Amino acid sequence: MRSTQARQYVDGRAADLDVLAVAMQGSQACVVLLAFRDGRNLGTRAFFPKTNGSDNPAEVLAAFVSQYYGEQAPPREIVLDRTIEDQALLEEAFTAAAGRKVQLRHGVRGERAGYLDLARRNAEMALATELGSQAAQQARMAALCELLGLEQAPSRIECFDISHTMGEATVASCVVFDAEGAVRSQYRRYNITGIEPGDDYAAMQQALTRRFRRAAAALGQADSPDAPAPGPGAVLPDLLLIDGGAGQVAQAHAVLAELGLPAAAAPGEPGVLVVGVAKGEERRPGHERLLLPDGRELRPGTASLGLQLIQQVRDEAHRFAITGHRGRRQKARTSSRLEDIPGIGPRRRAALLRHFGGLPGLRAAGIEEIAQVEGVNEALAGRIYATLHGLEDADPPGQSPRTR
Template structure:
């Protein structure tokens, strides 16, 4: 007897049994793998919302079809649930959650605790005794800080094995970056004073340090120790220069600035960190979105997960509002032991830093998408999707842009294994078609593109994959043009926008006639989106330029006898073309330099009674 399949999971019945209490729920499939981790203010309501009759996105429906079990954990508060949710996401890495991919521990500046402390770069477990300053967003920012510290305070950087075996000063002493405690070139109390000042600097207490150094410089000067006073003066100058460059709003600030950029379903979150008013640099993160709807949700997930693992500053500036901002503030404040404020719509210096971080996020995302390894992976996925014998070496994409049929422009962009080849982009000004006829526009652009190939020009290139931004009608035009030109071996793919134009929900019309929706996680679709979006951008830019040129070119230029001077006089007298068109012949005669025959010709041209270029009467 055949084994019966297990009964389907009854989500409604399960939700009805849950308490109206805050907590965390985990959705599991039949093999016990965690699909999704979520938090709830009231578990019964939140879990039940998945199984009601309200329409849900395709991503959620696909997840619910796999759910075989739900586990819950009740917490004391919603803030506790948020913290537990992000700890579980980090540990379990569920398929359908937005996840912060963080495969490296963060770098710190280490000041060891020993007789002659040393400054060092540190990453990993904090096993060595000493003070750890950070975390810093990147290794480069740590090295920049250490470089400054060695110049200012001349502390040692060498390992103990080297320190104990020295018999004479090393190069660091010679170039003024170490006081050579290894061979007794500095007194213990003087070295300890330098260590204490280094700690003040790393703690962001630069004003206190500045005042102390000024007093020490004055005391050295009074004692006629001019060499020591000069060193202190140089130290003060350097510290003040650094503070002038790095301090926020003239005061020491603990602050992070965050911005998110998205292209399709790929995302980049850029972090700029200040501690004690000092700029610690930036770092880019590329979270796995799993088709999450918007940038605000991605940023909210990042904030929750990142600051559960890393100390949160008193202020976090965001480039957009995020869901449940007040709840996340409370949770991070409780977790950090101090008040944490999430701010949006900032002004002044913070707004300037926010714009800088936003631009860096966009640049980092573009660089990531264009990286060679990522590009090769997407090309291989596209090869598999289209069943091509090898990876496509050349991809072209066509798009049409117009405004209610005005200034129609077609674009053609080219991608190869290295990414976009902008020198090979082309635009086609479309003419002699009915306004708004996208099929005719696409046909004309393709005919002009492939005419050199049909004519046998040796330099003409063929794409391996031809992407058409549109549905079956546009794809049919492409296939007919290629057939008429006798061109074979080009895989034509239509890219139809999904419902509500949502990225990741596109339908692809494949060369074999199938229609597929690869979904937002598909690397092949991500590549297609990148190429399609670039074609759309290029078409829009061309269309806007053409439309603006058409609107800024006066119809008066085509009328014989109207040169630049008379044109300017007419427009100035009547306040523009509309005022001139409303004027009578007698009123036009009042403009200097206009005689009756010219005024009549002008009036006739503006009212469609003549061909403007000939001055001859036209048919009514």
């Protein structure tokens, strides 16, 4: 217990302290930050900064320190595992920004040296794990190219999925992967409206149209000198995965054709390669069927690394879609039932939900309890109770619902 406490706290002189160490392999870098505030260990964070081809640890650490503490408030003391260029100038800049003395130190002894050693070891382990993960991702990407017959690895993969419950609160997701993995900043969700509930084909058509309309517009303005710089949504994927069968895939081809966007007729040909990911027998993972635009159907099997990458992307699209669907469904169920009641406006609805901690609490309340909310009389409380319980009429005013 004492040794654990010793690791969790530092002495009073080092109460406000960051410890930074860098590990590198080639041009891949990891910077580990060990932070203490008010003497308490706040934990360790690992960063993997882009090095722009540099293999010099001191340069990478200097760039990281400059950028990180340009955005975050620096502590009183920053301990580094090596000297960096312009250290004195950075000290002055951090001191001026913080309004107090900030020190950058290296070559420390004692307790601080122990923390530096811990940061170094953590940086080395984190970098090894990251490189192992990257190697596995590269192997899956190479296998995907072989599986689909691609001469070049796709630089951008997008996958679309649809999620709803019996047609309610339909949400489409689009996730993006590149050679290094998921690009979460470019994920998008689309709330689907104006379709027949449960029509997955129409939902897919609407989501794809909204996604690629912007790309079509950007490509149409590409030759104009006044055209704005294209954003991520204006970029076409090399590989477009559609979670579904032939019907959903047909929607993708139809949308691309309608918008005048190029679609590959077969793997390796120019344009967006559309591949359907259809569920296999008994919906078991590893038994998916891949539907190619040239009419071929692939069944790679559970051992295929290429299929494992497709599964990773598809599963992420499914997770992102179902999370959005659940949020939209809960919001609709919370608000729509109350909005249907005459006399319930936004202010009273918010007061009711706040008073009972949400719709479940309100549904569990009796008429007398509901009438205690400011702005709600017994008659309105009776209508609220009746609506939430599917009754035509509430119990007489002043009476709580009967239980059996």
